[in-house]
Amino acid sequence: MDPFSAEGELLNIHNAFYQGQYQEVVDFDTSSFSSENTLTARVLQLRAQIALGQSKDVLQSIKAEQDTPELAAVTALAQHASGNEAEALKLAEDLAANYEDNPTVQVLAGLVLHAQDKAAEALALLSKHSGNLEAVALIVQIHLQQNRSDLALKEVQAARRWAQDSLLVNLAESWVGMRVGGEKYQAAFYVYEELASVPSTSSALSIVGQAVSELHLGRLPEAEAALQSAIQKYPEDPQVLANSIVLNAINGKDKDELIAKLSKVQPDHAFLTDLEEKSALFDAAAAKYSVKA
Numbered sequence: 001m002d003p004f005s006a007e008g009e010l011l012n013i014h015n016a017f018y019q020g021q022y023q024e025v026v027d028f029d030t031s032s033f034s035s036e037n038t039l040t041a042r043v044l045q046l047r048a049q050i051a052l053g054q055s056k057d058v059l060q061s062i063k064a065e066q067d068t069p070e071l072a073a074v075t076a077l078a079q080h081a082s083g084n085e086a087e088a089l090k091l092a093e094d095l096a097a098n099y100e101d102n103p104t105v106q107v108l109a110g111l112v113l114h115a116q117d118k119a120a121e122a123l124a125l126l127s128k129h130s131g132n133l134e135a136v137a138l139i140v141q142i143h144l145q146q147n148r149s150d151l152a153l154k155e156v157q158a159a160r161r162w163a164q165d166s167l168l169v170n171l172a173e174s175w176v177g178m179r180v181g182g183e184k185y186q187a188a189f190y191v192y193e194e195l196a197s198v199p200s201t202s203s204a205l206s207i208v209g210q211a212v213s214e215l216h217l218g219r220l221p222e223a224e225a226a227l228q229s230a231i232q233k234y235p236e237d238p239q240v241l242a243n244s245i246v247l248n249a250i251n252g253k254d255k256d257e258l259i260a261k262l263s264k265v266q267p268d269h270a271f272l273t274d275l276e277e278k279s280a281l282f283d284a285a286a287a288k289y290s291v292k293a
Contacts, residue, residue, distance in 0.1 A: 020205025022048040073108035189213035204234040242271040
């Protein structure tokens with residue numbers, strides 16, 4: 001039986017992870033899991049800890065288990081999240097060279113490679129998957145970041161044929177829909193609204209997804225209501241803060257307080273890095289001109 005299928009014992013913890021319910025994943029009772037699924041569940045819990053900012057705790061807890069490829073891959077991810085990028089990259093490359101058929105290595109080493117601007121290497125590793133839906137999802141994300149919506153859509157369509165109505169396929173299809181636009185915005189909205197509206201599946205991630213969908217549909221008041229709700233529930237979530245900054249900018253509202261808070265919560269957030277880079281480019285361009293009386 002596929003452990004991720006509707007009858008599989010990994011389904012709930014797997015879905016909780018991709019719904020962004022990281023604390024629920026960490027607290028998930030896995031004592032009844034079969035021995036063949038215990039390691040997979042543990043890897044998900046360790047990854048949830050990393051997502052919660054507990055990378056150092058993860059490294060400490062598995063430092064004596066590096067002979068297990070899956071846990072070595074978790075180590076690479078935790079090292080990257082902790083700022084040890086050189087060590088993380090070396091380990092990810094070693095794992096990719098020696099365990100390219102391992103599903104966990106494919107995804108976690110692929111994540112590290114892509115995060116360190118080695119998209120080609122990441123795609124080469126991920127392409128070796130055999131029915132690994134998580135690898136497909138990461139391939140889709142990489143293609144979208146490369147502005148290759150056509151390739152991302154092709155991956156989703158191929159996965160839909162064998163993964164059917166999996167949550168991860170629905171999410172990947174929504175990511176592509178947000179890039180393609182048009183009627184796809186509404187389809188993406190339905191996926192995120194369904195997740196965000198039910199307490200058992202709601203998370204900062206799903207609420208942000210709903211708000212961004214609303215934003216693309218031109219429904220600014222609804223987007224604002226969703227993000228205000230998210231800020232009340234998750235006041236220090238980086239993605240909630242970053243998207244709230246964008247919405248405030250669109251609405252012409254003050255965003256300095258939110259930027260300051262995001263800088264405190266996650267100073268290396270991609271939004272802040274991009275903002276700093278573009279501000280520097282603007283200042284450099286402006287310096288070339290002088291005001292003429």
